[in-house]
Amino acid sequence: MLEAWKEEKRRLIMEFIQTKMEGIFDHGMNVAAETLKEKIKDPYMPQFVKDFCDDAVDAIWPDVKMELKDEILKGFSKEQVIHHGEPACCGSCGPLAFWRYSLLPYDRGFWRQLRNPIWWLFTLASCIPKWGVMQIVYILQFIMIDKSDEFQLFQFIVMFKSLQFFTIGIVGSVLGSVQYYI
Incomplete structure (x- = not known):
């Protein structure tokens, strides 16, 4: 009974401290937002650029505030267990899991x-544009990734598009310019 009473008092005190800290934190973050707005403005900026800076700070500040509050107040809450979900079918296949984790690790x-x-x-094989090596590498990667995992799909798309931009866009432009002037 005494232990339950102590635990209840401890919980109430922690809630009180957390509430007070949230109030102090909110006030401090509001002051920091106003200070940031003033510091990023140059006196020689046109007014529309100053207004844009204020709008940009106002747009991102709630997210910054929320992330910082979560990090600061994390010590007052009990540790939460992260559930990574159920493994996908064939997720326990040794070689396939090894390749997936080697190419697109989440952590x-x-x-x-x-x-x-x-x-x-x-990565180096995907940079070889001859003999269809790049296409084969990306086809193999597409076959290996777990299509139900958003992270793997997103990473695959970003890697593929960035390599496309580099090989077709930049390298193609440089080669075309060199061939034109030679």
């Missing part, structure tokens, strides 16, 4: 990917 950043030799193999 690795760019710099960690640079240390993965399988990622380098596919």
